[in-house]
Amino acid sequence: MNLAHLHLLMNHVPTVGSVAALGVLLLAYVRRNEHLKHVGLELLFVIAVLTLPVYVSGVAAQFQLQEVPEVSRDAVMVHQDAALIGFAVIEFAGFVAWLALWQWRRHGRAGQGLVPVATVLLLLALVLMGRAATLGGEIRHPEIRAADAAGEPAGDPKRFMTSAIGQVAVYSTWVWPAAEAIHFLGLALSFGVLLAVNLRILGVMKRVSFGDVHRLLPWGMLGLGANLITGMFFFVGQPGQYATSDPFLWKVVFLVIAGANFLYLTVFGKAWPHREGAVFDAGVADKAMAVLSLSAWLAVLYAGRMLPFLGKSF
Amino acid sequence: MLSWLESTSLAVWLQESPSIWSLPTVLTLHTAGMAVLVGASWVLDLRLLGIGRSIPLSAYRWVFPTLAIGLFVNLVTGVLLFVKNATTLGTALPFFVKMLLVVASVATLLPLRSLVIRGGSEQGEADGRARLLAIASILAWTGAVTAGRLLAYLIV
Numbered sequence: 001m002n003l004a005h006l007h008l009l010m011n012h013v014p015t016v017g018s019v020a021a022l023g024v025l026l027l028a029y030v031r032r033n034e035h036l037k038h039v040g041l042e043l044l045f046v047i048a049v050l051t052l053p054v055y056v057s058g059v060a061a062q063f064q065l066q067e068v069p070e071v072s073r074d075a076v077m078v079h080q081d082a083a084l085i086g087f088a089v090i091e092f093a094g095f096v097a098w099l100a101l102w103q104w105r106r107h108g109r110a111g112q113g114l115v116p117v118a119t120v121l122l123l124l125a126l127v128l129m130g131r132a133a134t135l136g137g138e139i140r141h142p143e144i145r146a147a148d149a150a151g152e153p154a155g156d157p158k159r160f161m162t163s164a165i166g167q168v169a170v171y172s173t174w175v176w177p178a179a180e181a182i183h184f185l186g187l188a189l190s191f192g193v194l195l196a197v198n199l200r201i202l203g204v205m206k207r208v209s210f211g212d213v214h215r216l217l218p219w220g221m222l223g224l225g226a227n228l229i230t231g232m233f234f235f236v237g238q239p240g241q242y243a244t245s246d247p248f249l250w251k252v253v254f255l256v257i258a259g260a261n262f263l264y265l266t267v268f269g270k271a272w273p274h275r276e277g278a279v280f281d282a283g284v285a286d287k288a289m290a291v292l293s294l295s296a297w298l299a300v301l302y303a304g305r306m307l308p309f310l311g312k313s314f
Numbered sequence: 315m316l317s318w319l320e321s322t323s324l325a326v327w328l329q330e331s332p333s334i335w336s337l338p339t340v341l342t343l344h345t346a347g348m349a350v351l352v353g354a355s356w357v358l359d360l361r362l363l364g365i366g367r368s369i370p371l372s373a374y375r376w377v378f379p380t381l382a383i384g385l386f387v388n389l390v391t392g393v394l395l396f397v398k399n400a401t402t403l404g405t406a407l408p409f410f411v412k413m414l415l416v417v418a419s420v421a422t423l424l425p426l427r428s429l430v431i432r433g434g435s436e437q438g439e440a441d442g443r444a445r446l447l448a449i450a451s452i453l454a455w456t457g458a459v460t461a462g463r464l465l466a467y468l469i470v
Contacts, residue, residue, distance in 0.1 A: 177467040181460040184348070188459060192353020195380070205373045212369045219360060298346065305345045309338035 003060035003249075010054045014090060015133050017047035018126040025119050037115060038104065041097040042263065044122055048094020049259035055087050056235070056252050058136075060243040065139070075139045077160040082132035084162055084236065089128055091228065093121035095221070102217055102266050162236055169237025176237070179230040186230065187301065190223030194297055197265055201282045201290035209280065217266060224262070245311035251303035258296035264289055319400035328398040337398070344391040348462075351384030352455045355419070358426060362440040362448035371440070374430050381423060406469045412461035419454035422447055 021043040028036035062080065065071045096118040100110035138145045168175055193216045199205065200213045235242050242248040268286065282290070307313040319325060328337050358377045361369060396403055403409045425447055429440075440448070 177464055180466075181463045184345075184459050184463050185456060187345075188349050188352035188455070189356055190353075191349035192355070192357045195350065195353055196357045199376060204376045205369075208369050208373045212366060215366045215368070216357065216360070219365065301346055301349060302342055305342040306334075306338055309334060 002064065003057045003243075004064045007054065007057035007061040010050070010057060011133065011136065013047060013054055014051045014086065014129040015126065017043070017050070018090070018122055018129060021047055022119070022122050022126060025115075025122070029119075034109075037110075038101070038267075041101050041104075041110075041115065041118060042267065044097040044118060045094045045101065045263050046260065048090050048097070049256055049263075051087055051090050052259075053252050053256060055083060056243065056249070058083060059235070059239045063240070063243055071139060075135070077162065079132060079135040079139055081161045082128065082135050086125060086128035086132045087232075089121060090125040093118055093125050095225065096121060098221065098263070098266065099218070101263070102214075102221075105267055106211065106214060165233065165236045166238070169233065176234075179233050183227055183230040183234075186223040186226035188223070190220045190227065191297060191301075193217065193220030193223065194262075194265075194293060198290040198293050201286050203281065203287075206281065210282075214266075220262075241313040242307070245307060245313050247303045247307050247310040248313070251300055251307075254296050254299040254303060258293065258300055261289060261293045261296060265293065316400040316404040319397050322397065324394070325397045325400070328394060340391050340394050343387055344395060347384045347387035347391060348459065349384075351381055351388060352459060354380045354384065355423065355451055355455055358430070359448040359451045362426075362429075362444045364440075371430055377430070378423075378427050385420065402469050403465075406465075408461060408465055408468045412458055412465065415454050415458035415461055419451060419458050422451040422454060426451065 021040055024036060024043060025040035028034070028040055058080070062076050065076060066073075096114060100114040100118055103109070103111045103114065134144075196216055197213050197220070200208060200210065205213070268289070303310070328340065331337070354377045358374050360366065361371065361374060426444075429444055429447075
C-alpha cells in the first residue's frame, strides 16, 4: 500500500465522519440529551484530528499522480484548494468542540453558544468537504464531471491558493523564519503545559486537584494551535519537502496519537475530585495515558527536528 | 582561539560525521531541552500572572529540578553547537544577543525560586514584584528562543 492508496481509504473520514457527528449532535438537540451532545463533540474533535493525515496523504498522492499523463494538473489543484479550505474549517470546528468539552469538564456544562457554534461550523465543514470530495472524485472520474466545467481554460497556476502560499514560502525573506520562531515558541508552551498536567497524573503535586491543573490546558491548546497553523504553512508552502519524507509521515502518526491523547486529558475520569484538598492518586490506566502523552509529544518533536537528517528535507 | 576550537576533533566530528548520533542528536536534544526549560518556566510564570491561581505556589517546587535538567542538557549541547561553528558564532552579533537573553532568562529563575521555596502568596494573586518577574521571564525566553531559531537564517 502506498500513500495514494491510504488517501483513497481515509478520504471518506471527513465527509462520512462529519455526517455521523452532525447526526449525533442533531439527535442530541431533538432528544435534549446532554450525554449524546458530549459524544457528538468528542466525535467532531476526533474527526478534526484524523483529517490531518487525510490532507497530508492527499498531497503525497498528488506527487504520485504527477507522472500520470491523463490526469489534469488543474483538476488536482482545484481539489487541493477546496480540501485546504475544508481542512481549515473542520480544524476550527474541532477547536470549538474542544473548548466546549474543556468547559464541560471544568464547570459541568459547556459555555453558552459554544455547542451551537460547533454544530454550525461542522455543517459548514461538511458542505466544504463534500465539495472537496466531489472535486477529488472528478480527478479520476471524468464521467461525473459537470458538462460545463469540463472545458475550463488553463490559466496562471498562481491563481490557486495553495500555489500562492508556496510563493510566499519561497520568495518572502522573513515569513518562513518568523513562522519557524513561532513554531518553536508554540512547542515550548504546549510542552510545558503537558509536562505539568502529566506530571500531576504521574504523582507530582498530589495535593493539587486535577481540576486545578486542567485549568492550564487551553494554554497548551494555544501552543498546539499556533503550531498547527505554522506547520500547515510549511507543509502547504513546500509540500515537496514533507509529503514524501518518512520522518514527516511518522510525525503525523504521532500527532494523531498525541491529539487523541489530548482529548483524553481534557475529558477523562469521574475519579478526579473537582475541588477538594485531599491527596488524590490517579489510576494505573491514567498514568499509562500520561506516559503515552509525553512519549508521543517527544516523538513528534524528535521526528520534526530530525526531518533534515532522517529524511531529506532541506 | 575560535579557529582552534573549530578545528578540534570534537568540532570536526560534529561538522563531518554522517552518524545520526552526531549533529542530528545534539540538535534534537537542544530542542527537547528548550521545550523542558522554557515550557516549565512559562508554566510557573503563568501561575504568577494568575493562570491556575487555585494551585498553591509551593506545589510548583517540581519546576526547579526540571529546569535544572533542561538547563544542563542545553548547556552541554549548546557548547557542542558553539564549538562546531566557533568562528562564525563567536563573532556574530545575533549570537551574543541570544546569549544575553538566555542569561537574563536564567537570572529571573533565581528570585522566582526563592519566591516558590519561601511559599509566599500560597493561593490567589501574586504581588506586583512577582508579576513583573514573570513578565520579564516570559519576554526574555521568547526573545532567546526567537534569536536562537533565527541564528539558522542570519548566520550559520
